[in-house]
C-alpha cells in the first residue's frame with residue numbers, strides 16, 4: 248500500500264468514528280491516565296507485555312479483548328500473580344482503562360464498557376471494611 | 379521479677395522436665411502457655427537422621443529457601459542439584475553495588491554508579507533478632523552482622539499537611555504526644571473520674587507512672603522544663619564553662635496540632651516484634667548471605683536455567699529448562715524428587731502435572747507491588763548537617779520514607795540513602811515510570827525533607843518489583859480467606875513434588891518464612907523417603 252492511500256484510509260477511519268470518539272473523549276483521557284500510571288508497570292508502555300522467568304501477556308493486538316467482560320473481570324478479580332484492582336480503582340477508572348486498551352495498541356473494539364457494568368460485578372464490601 | 383514458681387523450681391527447669399518426659403512438642407505447648415515462646419518456629423537445623431539411600435532431589439530456585447534446602451539435604455546424604463534462572467545466588471536476597479548492571483522486564487537497563495563499598499538492598503534489608511533461622515544461617519556461613527537502626531529519635535516525621543510542611547524530629551513529636559496524653563490522664567485521675575476503673579491504691583502508682591512516662595513536672599503538667607527538655611531536646615543544651623547554662627525548649631507542640639498533623643501515626647511504627655531493638659543487617663549488604671550460600675553450594679547450583687516444565691511419573695521427576703537469553707536449547711534433567719521454590723507468580727505459568735488442588739493454590743496468590751530507590755549523594759549531609767545516624771524518616775509524600783545507612787558513620791566521601799520505599803498504589807505508579815524518572819521524582823520529593831538534595835545528589839538506581847524478571851512482584855499477598863481455602867493444599871507433598879519459599883509460610887515477605895518453610899518441607903520429604 249502506498250503512503251497516499253494509507254493516509255486516505257486513516258482519514259476515513261477518523262471521520263467515520265469521530266462522533267463516537269468525541270463522546271468518549273474524557274473517558275479516553277481517563278483511560279490513558281490509568282494505563283500509563285498503573286497498567287504499563289507490568290504490561291509495558293507499548294502494551295506488548297514482557298518475558299523473563301515468567302511473563303506478562305501482551306494487551307496489544309490481543310483477540311481475547313474482543314469481549315469487554317474479559318479485561319473487566321481480569322482487573323476486578325485479578326488473575327494468578329496479577330492483583331485485583333477492585334479496591335484500588337474506582338468503577339469509572341476500570342471502565343475507562345478497559346475502553347482504552349480495547350481501542351488502542353492495535354485493538355479496535357468499538358463497543359463501550361460502562362461504569363454501571365463494572366459496578367455490577369464489583370465484590371460487596373466485607374463487614375470489616377464497612378466499619 | 380522472680381522466675382521461680384512457688385514450688386521453688388524455675389519455669390525453665392520445669393519446662394526442661396516436661397520436655398524431657400514428653401518430647402519437644404509438649405514442651406513447646408507448655409512454653410506457649412507460660413509465655414516463653416519466641417516468634418519464629420526455628421529450632422536449629424533439621425535433624426534428618428536415617429539413610430536416604432542415594433535419593434536425588436532437584437531444587438528449583440537458588441533463593442534462601444532453595445539454598446537452605448540444598449545445604450541440609452546435601453548434609454543428610456542426598457544427591458542435590460539446584461537450577462537457577464539468574465547468574466547469581468540469593469534470589470530476592472540481593473544487593474546492588476557500584477558497577478552492577480540490572481535489566482528489568484521491558485528492557486530498561488541501569489548501571490549502578492555508586493562508589494566502591496556503597497550499595498542498596500532493593501529487597502530485604504533487616505533481620506529481626508527473633509528471626510532465629512535466617513540469623514543462624516548467616517552465623518553458620520560466616521556472614522557478619524551489625525545493628526540496623528529501626529528507630530532513630532533524631533530522624534524526621536513529615537507531613538505535607540502539617541507544620542507548614544516542615545519535617546519534625548521524631549523525639550519532639552513522641553515526647554509532646556506522650557506528654558499531653560499523660561497530663562490529660564493525670565487530670566482525670568486526680569479529679570477522681572477513674573474511681574470505678576482504678577482502685578485508690580493503684581491511683582498513686584498510675585500518677586507516678588504517668589509523670590515518668592509523660593515527662594511531666596511534679597504537678598503532673600507537661601510544660602517547658604528539665605523533664606520535657608531531657609526528652610525532646612533543649613533550645614540551648616547544657617555545655618561547659620561560662621556560657622554553659624541550658625535553656626529549656628519552649629516550643630512544645632500543642633495536643634490539637636499533633637492530633638491534626640497525623641504524625642502520631644509514626645510513633646508506634648517500630649514497636650512490633652519484628653522491629654524491636656536490636657535488629658540486624660549484614661555488613662556490606664543483605665546480598666552477603668546469598669553470596670555466602672552460593673560459595674558454600676558452588677558445586678550444586680547451575681545458573682542461567684529457566685525452568686519451563688516439571689512433570690512427574692511413577693519413577694521420578696522430569697524438569698525441562700531453557701536458556702533464559704534465547705528461550706531456546708531445551709534440556710531435561712531427572713531426579714527422584716523435586717523441591718520447587720520458584721515464586722508462585724512465575725510458577726503459576728510453568729507447565730506442571732500436579733493435583734488440581736495444589737495447582738489452584740499456586741494460581742491463587744497475587745503478588746504485592748513494592749519499589750525501592752537508592753540515591754548516592756556527594757556527602758553524608760544527613761549526618762554532617764542534621765546529626766541523623768541511621769534509622770528512618772517517615773513522610774506522607776509518595777516516597778513513604780527515607781532510610782539512612784546504618785554503617786560507616788562519620789566517613790568522608792559519598793553516601794547512599796534509601797530514597798524511597800513504597801508499597802501499594804504509589805509503588806505501582808513509580809514502577810510504571812522509566813527508571814530515570816523514578817530516581818528524579820525521588821530526588822524532587824526528598825528535597826522537601828532535606829534541602830541539600832538538589833545540590834548533593836549524584837546518581838541513583840530504582841527497583842520496581844513488578845518489573846523484576848524472576849519474581850514479577852514483591853511477595854505473595856495471602857489473605858485469611860485465601861489461606862483458609864488454599865494454604866494447606868499448597869504445602870502438601872504431591873507424589874514427588876513439593877514447594878517451599880516465602881509464599882509457603884505464615885511469615886510472608888520475610889526471609890524467615892523462606893527458611894522455616896524450607897526446613898519444614900525437607901523434613902517431611904525426608905520422612906517420606908526414609909519410609910518409602
Ligand SMILES: Cc1cc2nc3c(=O)[nH]c(=O)nc-3n(C[C@H](O)[C@H](O)[C@H](O)COP(=O)(O)OP(=O)(O)OC[C@H]3O[C@@H](n4cnc5c(N)ncnc54)[C@H](O)[C@@H]3O)c2cc1C
Nearest residue numbers: 439441442443463469470502503504685879880887888889
Ligand atoms: C522490597 C522487599 C523488602 C523485603 N524486606 C525484607 C526484610 O527486610 N527482611 C527479610 O527478612 N525479608 C524481606 N523481604 C522478603 C524476602 O526477600 C523474601 O521473603 C525471601 O528472600 C524469599 O526467598 P525465597 O527463597 O522464598 O524466594 P526467592 O528469593 O525469590 O528465590 C526464588 C528463586 O527462584 C528463581 N527462579 C524464578 N523463576 C525461575 C525459573 N523459571 N527457573 C529457575 N529459577 C527461577 C529466582 O531467580 C530466585 O533466585 C523483602 C522482600 C522485598 C521484595
